[in-house]
Amino acid sequence: MTEMLTGATVRKWIEKTAAVMAENRTYLTELDKAIGDADHGNNMDRGFKAVVEKLPEGDDIGALLKAVSMALISKVGGAAGPLYGTMFLQGSKPLMGKSEISFEELAQFFEDAVAGVKMRGKAEAGEKTMLDALVPAAEAFRKAGDLDAGLKAAVEAAEQGMKDTIPMIAKKGRASYLGERSRDHQDPGATSSYMIVKALEDAVSEAA
Amino acid sequence: MIGIVIVSHSKQLSDGLKELADAMSQEPVPIASAGGIDDPEAPLGTDAIRIMEAIQEVMSDKGVLVFSDLGSAKLNAEMALDLLDDDERKNVRLCDAPLVEGVLAATVQIASGGDMDAAIAEAREAARPFVDGAGGAGAASDGATEEGAAREFRIKTVHGLHARPAALFVQTVNRFDGPVRITNLTKKKPAANAKSINGVMLSEVGGNDVIRLSAEPAVADDLFAAIEDLVASNFGEAERAPDVPEGEPEQEAEAAPQAKAVTSGTLKGAAIAKGFAHGPIRQIRRALPDEVEATEVDDRDGEVDRFRAALAASETELRAALDAKGDGIAAYDRKIFDAHIAFLHDPALTEPVETGIRERGVSAGSLWRDAVADLSKSYRGLADPILKARGEDVIDVGLRVLRHLSGDAGEVAGATEAAILAFDDLRPSDVLTLDLDTVLGIASAYGGKTSHAGILASGLPVPVVFGLGVDLTGIAEGTDVLLDGGKAELTVAPDKALLDEIEAERVRLEKRRAEAQAVKNDPAVTKDGVRVRAAANLASLEEVAAVAQSGAEEVGLLRTEFLFMRREAAPSEDEQYDIYRQMVEGLNGGALTVRTVDIGGDKPVAYMDRPEEENPNLGWRGIRYSLAEPDLFETQLAAILRASAHGPVRIMFPLVSTLEEVTAGKVAVRKVMDVLKERGQAFDETIEVGIMIEVPAAAERASLLASHVDFFSIGTNDLTQYVMASDRANPKVQKLCDPFDPAVLSMIAKSIAAAHEAGIWIGMCGAMAGDPLAVPILLGFGLDEFSMAAADVAEFKLTLKGLSRADCEALAKKALEQESAAAVREMVAAG
Known part of the structure; x- marks a missing residue:
């Protein structure tokens, strides 16, 4: 049973995410090729590589997450940069100076992160975007009531949300230009969002 | 002065645009380029931090105007704003305008002393360059009246009022109060706002064109004197447009060359598809008519409905033609027709028609023809061959809608008797709808390999030659012609010697081909x-x-x-x-x-x-x-x-x-x-x-x-x-x-x-x-x-x-x- 999420685990989460993005670079780009401009995998991989390089010493969780945000903003290039950048930036603000965070604080992090993405992308869930994975994940996490169960529920919700994007018609971003033709493709943004949530669960369960 | 930040996925683009904008203005406007990301492997993209720094670089108490290109550039520009302090942010505005035209228009406006709102308004007008005369850029909505003082000037710069001279002109006019209007008398353009770079550009003032400026009497004398000085100094340019001889009528700017009757000889063109064809010529008119008779309509709502029905019918027809082709059409070619369908929804085309019907009670056909002619002309005037080719697409769509408006529902290119089709101008959709059973060959007066019709026609199994010139349309219907797709020639009334020669060659080739066919499955042995x-x-x-x-x-x-x-x-x-x-x-x-x-x-x-x-x-x-x-x-x-x-x-x-x-x-x-x-x-x-x-x-x-x-x-x-x-x-x-x-x-x-x-x-x-x-x-x-x-x-x-x-x-x-x-x-x- 994990009570608190430590700075070391957050660092591990970030490194794990970078590894997952590198591993799935081609897969994400393939997904993006179908409905976007075929750069999502490359962008995420490049962004998280830069993240790992620029990660500061220490276990200030807010500072770690802010560093993630800044690296993504300046390295990703496509829309995922400002969107994930905002997500981590908004989420990091209340966590500045904290070396461990509680279930409540992580729930708040998810909600702030989701709010940041909604604000930046002017989007809501159901539009075939990252939010389709992130919104249910944040809700499921809060509902579960503790860290371990919450992360498990969040991963399941994010995965379901990611799959739910397949029949959706895109309303935002380049995929929306395709209209009806954006159907039957899984959204690459929702997929990378799921991977990020999954990486957190993995990092936590390994630390336990 | 107000600063400008250019945000583009491409560093080359934003740097180049800065260079261009710098050259447009006499007064240096602070412009910062924030293009690309710092990754030599994948340099395309935008970086919010770089944008933020660019904003700070050109920041003054007058504020900063930020332009961006595609989707995520805008996201990153917004992100950059969030990264600024509150004090800095309140003076920064994002401007939703076409990047190149918007930046240039705003630069000129700022250099002329315009404030933030004026610069934004001018940049946004650049988004609708085709609706001149219908309430858009430089239209009469500026409140100027024809009764003001007016004077005519002949512009002697080689390229007329374009680029630098146009910017100089607009800056000069902006020193004076009140509305100022410019009318290009030579090209018979409608009056436009002379304080707007778009208005001036759309007046298409060329070298030797005569313009009329009208302004309020209070400023007129000084304004005219200032313009007089500009003209006298030839806008600071050394080269002058050659004089038009006295007494000789000036060339009509858009006069269509007239075809003369052609009864013999050989026309040369551009080869699109190879092969020989010999047979009667069938003339098909596909140019936009010079005029569609305007009638007054009583039921204005009814006319708008009729217009919309024609648009809808055209769309249905295009979609049906595409569906009929199924997978037999390349994705790229399909895009050409997707663009056609998009034109049917383009307000630059439809708005002037609906406004004209509602406000003036003019029939749709005439308004539509004019809107199509204007838009296609704007495209055809562009140097980029790809954009130029879009002019042809606009006319293609335009003709289709006109046909529905006139109640004539049939497709154009069906022939009952085998013939060589001679188009005054071949449209992409003609190629798509050709009935090849009756087509021996295709000749077109205009067009080339890079035209959309050319790209599509190059795959046809019959000889195709484009760009044969206007004389093609002067060949009488039914005249015997020989079309040689390989040599890109059309011979009118070929004589017996030529036909015999080609026939003899054909027979010889056929005989050899028959012999060859007999041995084709043998092993390749000496x-x-x-x-x-x-x-x-x-x-x-x-x-x-x-x-x-x-x-x-x-x-x-x-x-x-x-x-x-x-x-x-x-x-x-x-x-x-x-x-x-x-x-x-x-x-x-x-x-x-x-x-x-x-x-x-x-x-x-x-x-x-x-x-x-x-x-x-x-x-x-x-x-x-x-x-x-x-x-x-x-x-x-x-x-x-x-x-x-x-x-x-x-x-x-x-x-x-x-x-x-x-x-x-x-x-x-x-x-x-x-x-x-x-x-x-x-x-x-x-x-x-x-x-x-x-x-x-x-x-x-x-x-x-x-x-x-x-x-x-x-x-x-x-x-x-x-x-x-x-x-x-x-x-x-x-x-x-x-x-x-x-x-x-x-x-x-x-x-x-x-x-x-x-x-x-x-x-x-x-x-x-x-x-x-x-x-x-x-x-x-x-x-x-x-x-x-x-x-x-x-x-x-x-x-x-x-x-x-x-x-x-x-x-x-x-x-x-x-x-x-x-x-x-x-x-x-x-x-």
Whole structure:
């Protein structure tokens, strides 16, 4: 049973995410090729590589997450940069100076992160975007009531949300230009969002 | 002064736009370029931090205006705003306007002392440059009245009021209060706002044009004096437009050239599709009419409904035509029609019509014609050939809607009697809707290869010639004409001698073809029993059946470029695999030699993000490009290898110059083989890997290269142009580009000898391999495989039957000793 999420685990989460993005670079780009401009995998991989390089010493969780945000903003290039950048930036603000965070604080992090993405992308869930994975994940996490169960529920919700994007018609971003033709493709943004949530669960369960 | 920040995915674009904007204004406007991201591997993108710094760089208490290009650039610009302090942020505005036009318009406005709102308004107006006269940029809504003081000026700058002179003009006018209007009298343009750069640009003031300026009496004298000074100094430009002689009427700017009656002679045009056609001409008018009669309508709402119904009917028709073509239309071509459908929804076209009906009660047809004419003219006036071609699309759509408005529902190009169709201007949709059963050939007065209609028509099975000139329309209906698609000529009333000549040639060719057809399935053997391999070149899936029936034993060259061109993203491994597999399965056991993609700088591929090259033929193409793009290369290799599980397949690398390239290519093959093994996918482990010999360096080092590959194939087109250092597309030097030149022949002989010494086989897949005159020489050198157009294979076998290797060896030796290509040809022709 994990009570608190430590700075070391957050660092591990970030490194794990970078590894997952590198591993799935081609897969994400393939997904993006179908409905976007075929750069999502490359962008995420490049962004998280830069993240790992620029990660500061220490276990200030807010500072770690802010560093993630800044690296993504300046390295990703496509829309995922400002969107994930905002997500981590908004989420990091209340966590500045904290070396461990509680279930409540992580729930708040998810909600702030989701709010940041909604604000930046002017989007809501159901539009075939990252939010389709992130919104249910944040809700499921809060509902579960503790860290371990919450992360498990969040991963399941994010995965379901990611799959739910397949029949959706895109309303935002380049995929929306395709209209009806954006159907039957899984959204690459929702997929990378799921991977990020999954990486957190993995990092936590390994630390336990 | 207000600062401007340019945000673009491309650093070149934002830097270039800054350069252009800097040159537009007399007063330096602070402009910062924030383009690209700091990653040399993938430089396209935007960086919020860089944008924030750019904003700070040009920040003053007057504020900053930020322009951005596509989607995520806007997101990052917003992000940058969030990163600023509250104090800084309140003076920054994001401007939603077309990037280039918006920045230029705002720069001029700011340099003229405009405030933030004026600059934004001006930039946004640039978004609707086509609605002049209907409430858009520079329209009469500025409140100026015709009663104000007015004066006329003749503009003497060479290009009239464009770029710098236009900016100077607008800045000068903006020094004066009240509305000022400009009317281009020479081109009979509607009055426009002279304080707006868009208004002035849209007035299209050319050198020698006369403009009328009108302004409020209070400022008129000073304003006119200031403009007088500008005109006297010729806007600071040295060169002046040539004078128009006194008394001579000025040329009407848009006067259409008149066709004269044509009863004989030959018109020359641009070759689009080859072949001969002889028959009566049928004239088809597809130009936009000069005028559609305007009537007054009582039921204005009803007329708007009628207009909308015509738009809807046009859309239905286009969609039906596309559906009927199904998969038989390339995605790229489909896009042309998607653009047509988009035009039907474009407010720049529809709004002036609806406004005109509602406010003035004018009938839709006349308003629509004018809107279409204006928009197409704007496109046709552009220098970029791609944009220019859109003018043609606008008219195409325009005519379709006009047809529905006039109640005439039939398609245009159906003919009952076989004829050569002569279009005054051929539209893309005409090509799509042609009934080929009754079309002998197609001639068009206008258009070229890069026009959309040209691209579409190049695939037609009948001769097509474009750009024959306006005289084409002067040929009387039913006149007997001869259309030669290869020479791009149309001969009016061809005389008997010419027809006889062509007929005799046709008969001779047909007879030889019949003889050849009789032997096409025989083995490719000389009369003294030497066996070679007859192969065909292949460039698309559709040709496989023709190759299989041609008598070819194998495919000596599959050009894979078709898979990569005219589409939006590179084909996936599965897509390529599927096509290679279908090909090899369609060849009845014959081998398929797949050349990895050779896309050069001369063949633009949108998604490949290639730099423009000064010498594309000497540039980044062939194996050079593939090795630099491992994803693309390995994807293709994987697809080829997987196809090798279904029949004999070979891999061939194009444009090899060095051993290093061969080694790197083979390493990539091995790497992909490992991946396939890991995935558990089948492939032929003994697959042959060879190279093209088309670079002189490779021919020179053939002995070295031969010990590292399984085969060679000589590409004569490129080899010839590189050996002779002459561009075959350049008419001034193309005569040098002759593969019979002994210098080229010597390279070929050397490569063949080197291959045989190393114990590998060698083929040829250039145009020369199928040339009956070249076959004896190549046979004499010892060439093993001849790969040519499928249609030439039967004839090749016939030629071969008449040759003996021993004779040819002597002939080939003699050919190398000749002085010139001409001497070689003479010698071979003499036998």
